[in-house]
Amino acid sequence: MSEAVAHDDHHDHKPTGIGRWLFSTNHKDIGTMYLVFSLIMFFVGGAMAMVIRAELFQPGLQFVDPQFFNSMTTVHALVMIFGALMPAGVGLANWMIPMMIGAPDMAMPRMNNMSFWILPFAFTLLLLTFFMPGGAPAGGWTMYPPLVLQLGDGFPFLIFAVHFLGVSSIMGAINIIATVFNMRAPGMTFMRLPLFVWTWIITAFLLIASMPVLAGAVTMLLTDKYFGTAFFNAAGGGDPVLFQHIFWFFGHPEVYILVLPSFGIISQVIPTFSRKPLFGYASMVYATASIAFLSFFVWAHHMFTVGMPLTGELFFMYATMSIAVPTGVKIFNWMATMWKGSMTFETPMLFSIGVLFMFSIGGFSGLMMGITPVDFQYHDTYFIVAHFHYVIVPGIIYGVFAGVYYWLPKWTGVMYDEKLGKLHFWLSTISVNVLFFPMHFIGLAGMPRRIPDYNTIFTGWNQIISIGGFAFGLSQLILVWVVIKCARGQGEKATDQVWESAHGLEWTLSSPPPFHSFTTPPQVTDATAHS
Amino acid sequence: MTVSKTKRVVLGAITLCLTLACGLAFAESMSWNLTEGVTPTSKKVYDLHMIILYIVTAIGIAVFAVMCWSIYFHRKSRGAIAEQFHHSTFAEITWTIIPIIILIVMAIPATKTLIFMEQTGDAEMTIKVTGYQWKWKYDYLEEDISFFSTLKEDSNEARQRYASTRPEDVENYLLDVDNYVVVPVDTKIRILTTASDVNHAWWVPDLGWKRDAIPGFINDNWTFIEKEGVYRGQCAELCGKDHGFMPIVVKAVSKEDYAAWVQEMKGNARVAAATPVEEIAVEELLMKGKRLYNSNCAACHMPEGEGVDGLFPALAGSAIANGEAEGFAHQILNGKNMMPPFKDQLSDTDIASVMTYVRNSWGNAADAVQPAAVNAAR
Amino acid sequence: MSDSHGAYYIPEPSRWPVVGSMALFTTFVGAGLFLNGVTPVVLYLGLAAVIYMFYGWFSDVIKESMGGNYNHQVDISFRWGMSWFIFSEVMFFAAFFGALFYARVYSVPWLAGEGAKFATHEFLWPDFQNVWPLITTPDMTTALTSHFTLIKEVIPAWGIPAINTAILLASGGTITFAHWALKKNNRKALVLWMAATVILGAIFLFLQAEEYIHAYHELDLKLTSGIYGSTFFMLTGFHGFHVFMGATMILIITLRCLKGHFTAEDHFAFEGVAWYWHFVDVVWLGLFIFVYWI
Ligand code: HEA
Ligand code: HEA
Numbered sequence A: 001m002s003e004a005v006a007h008d009d010h011h012d013h014k015p016t017g018i019g020r021w022l023f024s025t026n027h028k029d030i031g032t033m034y035l036v037f038s039l040i041m042f043f044v045g046g047a048m049a050m051v052i053r054a055e056l057f058q059p060g061l062q063f064v065d066p067q068f069f070n071s072m073t074t075v076h077a078l079v080m081i082f083g084a085l086m087p088a089g090v091g092l093a094n095w096m097i098p099m100m101i102g103a104p105d106m107a108m109p110r111m112n113n114m115s116f117w118i119l120p121f122a123f124t125l126l127l128l129t130f131f132m133p134g135g136a137p138a139g140g141w142t143m144y145p146p147l148v149l150q151l152g153d154g155f156p157f158l159i160f161a162v163h164f165l166g167v168s169s170i171m172g173a174i175n176i177i178a179t180v181f182n183m184r185a186p187g188m189t190f191m192r193l194p195l196f197v198w199t200w201i202i203t204a205f206l207l208i209a210s211m212p213v214l215a216g217a218v219t220m221l222l223t224d225k226y227f228g229t230a231f232f233n234a235a236g237g238g239d240p241v242l243f244q245h246i247f248w249f250f251g252h253p254e255v256y257i258l259v260l261p262s263f264g265i266i267s268q269v270i271p272t273f274s275r276k277p278l279f280g281y282a283s284m285v286y287a288t289a290s291i292a293f294l295s296f297f298v299w300a301h302h303m304f305t306v307g308m309p310l311t312g313e314l315f316f317m318y319a320t321m322s323i324a325v326p327t328g329v330k331i332f333n334w335m336a337t338m339w340k341g342s343m344t345f346e347t348p349m350l351f352s353i354g355v356l357f358m359f360s361i362g363g364f365s366g367l368m369m370g371i372t373p374v375d376f377q378y379h380d381t382y383f384i385v386a387h388f389h390y391v392i393v394p395g396i397i398y399g400v401f402a403g404v405y406y407w408l409p410k411w412t413g414v415m416y417d418e419k420l421g422k423l424h425f426w427l428s429t430i431s432v433n434v435l436f437f438p439m440h441f442i443g444l445a446g447m448p449r450r451i452p453d454y455n456t457i458f459t460g461w462n463q464i465i466s467i468g469g470f471a472f473g474l475s476q477l478i479l480v481w482v483v484i485k486c487a488r489g490q491g492e493k494a495t496d497q498v499w500e501s502a503h504g505l506e507w508t509l510s511s512p513p514p515f516h517s518f519t520t521p522p523q524v525t526d527a528t529a530h531s
Numbered sequence B: 001m002t003v004s005k006t007k008r009v010v011l012g013a014i015t016l017c018l019t020l021a022c023g024l025a026f027a028e029s030m031s032w033n034l035t036e037g038v039t040p041t042s043k044k045v046y047d048l049h050m051i052i053l054y055i056v057t058a059i060g061i062a063v064f065a066v067m068c069w070s071i072y073f074h075r076k077s078r079g080a081i082a083e084q085f086h087h088s089t090f091a092e093i094t095w096t097i098i099p100i101i102i103l104i105v106m107a108i109p110a111t112k113t114l115i116f117m118e119q120t121g122d123a124e125m126t127i128k129v130t131g132y133q134w135k136w137k138y139d140y141l142e143e144d145i146s147f148f149s150t151l152k153e154d155s156n157e158a159r160q161r162y163a164s165t166r167p168e169d170v171e172n173y174l175l176d177v178d179n180y181v182v183v184p185v186d187t188k189i190r191i192l193t194t195a196s197d198v199n200h201a202w203w204v205p206d207l208g209w210k211r212d213a214i215p216g217f218i219n220d221n222w223t224f225i226e227k228e229g230v231y232r233g234q235c236a237e238l239c240g241k242d243h244g245f246m247p248i249v250v251k252a253v254s255k256e257d258y259a260a261w262v263q264e265m266k267g268n269a270r271v272a273a274a275t276p277v278e279e280i281a282v283e284e285l286l287m288k289g290k291r292l293y294n295s296n297c298a299a300c301h302m303p304e305g306e307g308v309d310g311l312f313p314a315l316a317g318s319a320i321a322n323g324e325a326e327g328f329a330h331q332i333l334n335g336k337n338m339m340p341p342f343k344d345q346l347s348d349t350d351i352a353s354v355m356t357y358v359r360n361s362w363g364n365a366a367d368a369v370q371p372a373a374v375n376a377a378r
Numbered sequence C: 001m002s003d004s005h006g007a008y009y010i011p012e013p014s015r016w017p018v019v020g021s022m023a024l025f026t027t028f029v030g031a032g033l034f035l036n037g038v039t040p041v042v043l044y045l046g047l048a049a050v051i052y053m054f055y056g057w058f059s060d061v062i063k064e065s066m067g068g069n070y071n072h073q074v075d076i077s078f079r080w081g082m083s084w085f086i087f088s089e090v091m092f093f094a095a096f097f098g099a100l101f102y103a104r105v106y107s108v109p110w111l112a113g114e115g116a117k118f119a120t121h122e123f124l125w126p127d128f129q130n131v132w133p134l135i136t137t138p139d140m141t142t143a144l145t146s147h148f149t150l151i152k153e154v155i156p157a158w159g160i161p162a163i164n165t166a167i168l169l170a171s172g173g174t175i176t177f178a179h180w181a182l183k184k185n186n187r188k189a190l191v192l193w194m195a196a197t198v199i200l201g202a203i204f205l206f207l208q209a210e211e212y213i214h215a216y217h218e219l220d221l222k223l224t225s226g227i228y229g230s231t232f233f234m235l236t237g238f239h240g241f242h243v244f245m246g247a248t249m250i251l252i253i254t255l256r257c258l259k260g261h262f263t264a265e266d267h268f269a270f271e272g273v274a275w276y277w278h279f280v281d282v283v284w285l286g287l288f289i290f291v292y293w294i
């Protein structure tokens, strides 16, 4: 407390005009830009998914050529992962972390702005490839050589886009680490941090450890194509599978980078609407850390079929299975938090409960795929597509939705439209299951992934899936409507507290909060800390 | 919040549980499930799959039931008052230990099956499978038999964007090939997978495994088919544009039939080698050429010879295609960069036909090519 | 920002982040065009813009720092930032070391018929042998023409590489002496030791360049020499680039020392650069052992 000086009013002026956004050093403005960008990218990636689903609506080729179909699959995944989900997580972190730990802003506000502004440029780089000879990347988001090396002029742009995104993520992660370790208000000990902050510290470490590895991997692709190196070429003593090892050493931690912030959000939301403290706070922290730690030792479960030595297959099978234990601990803790609570079901709570159910479904199929001998059958079929869309769409995106509805009144000062929120939840939940559940069936029955056309026995399910997909896509328009209404200030005025039993520092600020969150650090005690 | 809305929450949750359970029942009854297959491996894998599926479904139902209970009974609208407990060492240890035990129970049969699958030794015959963009080549190592296997013509026609035939009218659409892999039943067969250009994966679900085919490396696998029949599969690793169009068909026959097939194949090879090279009428070359072009070249250079911008050059108007026959023949025989060599795959007559067809289609106008010219270029 | 002494310094809106993003964008577009065989001009423009951005951004930071805006807490933020940045660099090198280990432990032995994929050897590369450094690539054993360059000789560890090891270790010492001098407020010794460090870095780079020229012209050891050349040049090349960056930063710090920047207590920029230099040093030790020596 001693060092801080209470700020006078003139410090709270907002910069105006376009400069406010371009040159921003304010964590809330940057957070807003991240979230808006993420929403736009969700629609761009979603539009590509709609092309995929339209083409797969019936056998035969109706709308696109196979090469373009592969581009759709590839770019859909890249845009969704790097453009929609990761920025959504970072956007929420930007908005909430300083407010949750009682800081005035992020530790390095200028670098914060750069990590955002890289994104639109990086995606321009990526999407430009659609207009180049040879077209957009079509070798899958996993970019396996030698196939990816066959890409035309777009190839270096793909590689540089990945580098660029890596720079952004690493800067963002460093910023979050510095902020949490160094900017906590007096009394905000580590074991008093809200779980969202905890999950983000762990995510940030995952980012710093895994993104540079991806950068290294794609650099080797670049030199293999243009400078004659032999990393992924057996004729020169390399191995195409080497790329897969390096890629998945990044790729598996990456999926937890996506999911942990979402876990953090529902750990905030569930206690609030259960009116009960989070069950097993400490074990939640340890479980999250264990998941992150284990995630560096399971990568080869994505490549069981490449023909690894038996010992390797066994090791990665056991390691993969073991991740179910800490994840289970988290699920059980959330369950115990709801147990004997006094629950109400506002939209954020609905989405959080959606996560509990549907992430678990995705987790179960993940566990099945972790069993090596059966993964020989599942691998590269729609069973995998079902798995990861379950953990990602109703697992992570729902978490992000929960966070957005939960904090939207705080951000805008206006209550969102509860009726529309509920409608959004129910339409999404019905359609998302129609969309992704049957993928398990066609996968088991033998439909490979990444194909533009299929045998006629798969027609029926594919039509159901596509209809689910269109319905899910359209349902998302409700979210846009809700957000626009709030942003324009239409709706009931929100109180500072917003939710009856919400705990944490963010609720002590006004709604909307002042431009600089805590110019005077608050004193944190057990009573004012997380629930 | 009104009661009716809360009811919907509960109902929704219950529906989800039911969906899962029904899905399972449905999966079995409608055979929208993993195939049991026809090898010892596939049966073990199927059993393992069902065990895990039942275990996770049971866990799921238990977990979802508790959550549904809590959602229904611990609602504010039902007058529930929140308790304030937030810790229980006993509960936390229990729900760490129990999953560990369950996982160990699953790991034991999984380990056994995996070890069983890796026993590639003492095979009675060996087939080397090579993935190409976008076809498979099979070499029977002991028998000196070797052939390519590509998507069947009728499927290939129906899959085009403005095709006149509909997929529904094609039997085994996209799952049929011109040359089947014929193998004997009750024989331990070693299957080596590799590739010539990019990664592919050889997968026939009824055999119970799939394995990547990686250029420059060979993966060792085996199978033992117990039942005669035709088993279909597909390439299962993204390998570019026509990844969806390189199926696999294995035909398992009795040992006697297999021996007869081997004799026949060997005879064919001798006949082909001995056919004298003679002049062939241009119409015949054109007719044969069109068919061969569509099954061998159109995947890249497109049916109308327009190519794919930036990836595959157009043959309509191509200087090489319309130029000296020798250069064109070289291009086909030896390939170049991304274009595979065809010298092991097409005979001199085949290549001459393709060349003649290309040189007289889509506005190209050059003289016909005879097999002798191709033979000279070899 | 007169109102912020004591409190955590939040900079005013700044144009450098956007300028930086655009500069990097231009660089990447330029590099892409260049690799596609179009002009390198855009690439040069981009690089110039990146340098401009660094110059402008760091000028602001130095101004703020000299203006006393940064309290102890800001200093700690910088420390966290620099250390985890260095950690991310470590992971970047880990990818290349991983490739080296994989080639030596798995892919090359497999191609030569050892271990799980022995069939590879039997059917595809029957004459290939596992000898490290890998001079004869697999395709040289089966075909008359190879994609790769045949290496005449590799660079032995105990020549220039050993000398370079000594140089870098010594430079780690000189920068530490400089640090001690700074802490004792002995400005003259500070500048001298810093200059010595820069010079050692420059000698290292010079020898490295000599070695590369020798490798390319006399030994036929090239990027295109198969997996040995690939790992050799990528690892030593990225390391050399880091030495170059580090030496440039040390040079700038030296110039700032000459201008009288930094105090005995407050000199984070100095320390950050020193950490970076030690990191470059440690990576080199790894290189010396695994690339040149064993
Ligand atoms: C955020 C995303 C996310 C998350 C969280 C996960 C979580 C998990 N994933 Fe998934 N995965 C992906 C995203 C994700 N995955 C993606 C994108 C791919 C495909 C990539 C590509 O090829 O393009 C993939 C592919 C993938 C594969 C490769 C399949 C293949 O290609 O052949 C495997 C194999 O093991 C796997 C396993 C797992 C496991 C074991 C978990 C575990 O973390 C799940 C743990 C959760 C539970 C188990 C449920 C809750 C637990 C309990 C209720 C406790 C009790 C339970 C038991 C004791 C069983 N995943
Ligand atoms: C990371 C996040 C993420 C997200 C959010 C999604 C979301 C969706 N995904 Fe995606 N997907 C991946 C990650 C993701 N996916 C990955 C990693 C792969 C593997 C890629 C590979 O193989 O390399 C993949 C692959 C993949 C495939 C397999 C393709 C193939 O193998 O060939 C399919 C097929 O159905 C699919 C569908 C969908 C659908 C329908 C959605 C929906 O949830 C999308 C819903 C959103 C919208 C639709 C946008 C919003 C609404 C509008 C634009 C308004 C109206 C529009 C209309 C109705 C027309 N995805």
Ligand code: CUA
Pocket (backbone or CB within 6 Å): B131, B132, B134, B199, B200, B201, B235, B236, B237, B238, B239, B240, B242, B243, B244, B246
């Ligand atoms: Cu071959 Cu996919």
Ligand SMILES: [Cu+2]
Pocket (backbone or CB within 6 Å): A251, A252, A255, A298, A299, A301, A302
């Ligand atoms: Cu994984």
